[in-house]
Amino acid sequence: MSLLIKDGRVIDPATKLDDICDVFIENNKVMKIGKDLKIDVDRVIDASGHLVMPGLIDLHVHLRDPGFTYKEDIATGSRAAAKGGFTTIVAMPNTKPPIDSSDRVNYVTVKAKKLSPVHVLQTGCVTKGMKGEEPADIRGMAKAGIAAITEDGKSVMNTRVYKDAMILARQCHLPVFAHCEDKNLVQGGCMNEDEISRAWHLPGITNAVEDVIVARDIILADEVGVPLHLCHCSTKNCYYMVKAAKEAGMQVTAEVCPHHFTLSSDDMKEGDTNYKMNPPLRTREDLEYLRKGLNEDVFDIISTDHAPHSAEEKEQGMEDAPFGIVGLETSVALTITELVKPGVITWMQMAEKMSYRPARVIRQDKKGSIAEGMDADITIIDPEAEYVIDTSTFVSKGKNTPFHGKKVTGRVSYTICDGKVVYSQSEESDADLQ
Ligand SMILES: NC(=O)N[C@@H](CC(=O)O)C(=O)O
Ligand SMILES: [Zn+2]
Numbered sequence: 001m002s003l004l005i006k007d008g009r010v011i012d013p014a015t016k017l018d019d020i021c022d023v024f025i026e027n028n029k030v031m032k033i034g035k036d037l038k039i040d041v042d043r044v045i046d047a048s049g050h051l052v053m054p055g056l057i058d059l060h061v062h063l064r065d066p067g068f069t070y071k072e073d074i075a076t077g078s079r080a081a082a083k084g085g086f087t088t089i090v091a092m093p094n095t096k097p098p099i100d101s102s103d104r105v106n107y108v109t110v111k112a113k114k115l116s117p118v119h120v121l122q123t124g125c126v127t128k129g130m131k132g133e134e135p136a137d138i139r140g141m142a143k144a145g146i147a148a149i150t151e152d153g154k155s156v157m158n159t160r161v162y163k164d165a166m167i168l169a170r171q172c173h174l175p176v177f178a179h180c181e182d183k184n185l186v187q188g189g190c191m192n193e194d195e196i197s198r199a200w201h202l203p204g205i206t207n208a209v210e211d212v213i214v215a216r217d218i219i220l221a222d223e224v225g226v227p228l229h230l231c232h233c234s235t236k237n238c239y240y241m242v243k244a245a246k247e248a249g250m251q252v253t254a255e256v257c258p259h260h261f262t263l264s265s266d267d268m269k270e271g272d273t274n275y276k277m278n279p280p281l282r283t284r285e286d287l288e289y290l291r292k293g294l295n296e297d298v299f300d301i302i303s304t305d306h307a308p309h310s311a312e313e314k315e316q317g318m319e320d321a322p323f324g325i326v327g328l329e330t331s332v333a334l335t336i337t338e339l340v341k342p343g344v345i346t347w348m349q350m351a352e353k354m355s356y357r358p359a360r361v362i363r364q365d366k367k368g369s370i371a372e373g374m375d376a377d378i379t380i381i382d383p384e385a386e387y388v389i390d391t392s393t394f395v396s397k398g399k400n401t402p403f404h405g406k407k408v409t410g411r412v413s414y415t416i417c418d419g420k421v422v423y424s425q426s427e428e429s430d431a432d433l434q
């Protein structure tokens, strides 16, 4: 299969290319980039007026298989990813049972090879059974091909156990993805601790719940010498700590999720659990620091933390409903609407934060760039398309999002993975009409 993408604005962070070009793809590789390429191909895509980016990579996705497939499964989650413009997704291990052994890693990767239109990489737990007591079989899981270790959903509170696991991760050349939340401080909080939580008489989560663990993890990972990736950063002090760590030359990367750079706690609707996620929506001041950090590249990665839950679970009320919202099918539009269009980040920064930098974190040398010789994973975006987010169009089983009804600009037109079109917006709308 050969493909020619014509007349798109090609954005490549690796070579700093930002120009109207044609891209020729064959045998799962980018073969040539140039102006007015005249090549005989199986398919031509007219990308005029569109952005052509390296395939987007989401480092933080909950696919929920095994154990919670009523929330999401590998087939629906990966198709939602393709629709959202992602060609590689990294799955979190907080399933039932948790992914803490090579057999369980193999279960997901074998299934994903069969069912997923995009690349699925699995992560492994830091501790056995996610119990926080002893390191999981990190060497075994490394052999099975995990992308990182993480206890996402909670923090490893025993620092000694965490350090032992970090040493193993370093020996296996794996990064550590950190969910930062002090279990002893959080005390049943279900939203940000501020005047709104007090007015609604709901237990709050302070910034320190996150910040004290961010500080600990940066210091611990630096002492061990393992790359640390901070998940879903949401606070002002997180900005200062990541900035300082980077200035000190520490191996730290940090992600921000679209909901945290779009909404603050004063946007919440009372009793609506689609605004409940972990970490919670913070204050307007925190949000401004996230945007500042994205602009300055203190925050180098945008990931979704796609966390699907069933409608029944989300109907349990603010205190009892699970934390989390879906993100795969809204991330590109929110990034364009909230960051690129208002001038917080450039298109180049968007490609860096959603593809190039994530690829570096998980050491995917042939991804995150559309230079010649790279894997033919490409996302084509219509930057001017305007529409209203509608959960009834979601491929994901999860409809839990506060963005239903939000007017946005920017839409994925094509997702190309391994040189094949795995999602096409126009073909999807044709299918809708039939
Ligand atoms: N982010 C969330 O609110 N929920 C995630 C867990 C997590 O990412 O910490 C989940 O698994 O549902
Ligand atoms: Zn988390």
Ligand SMILES: [Zn+2]
Binding pocket: 060, 062, 092, 152, 153, 305, 307
């Ligand atoms: Zn998560």
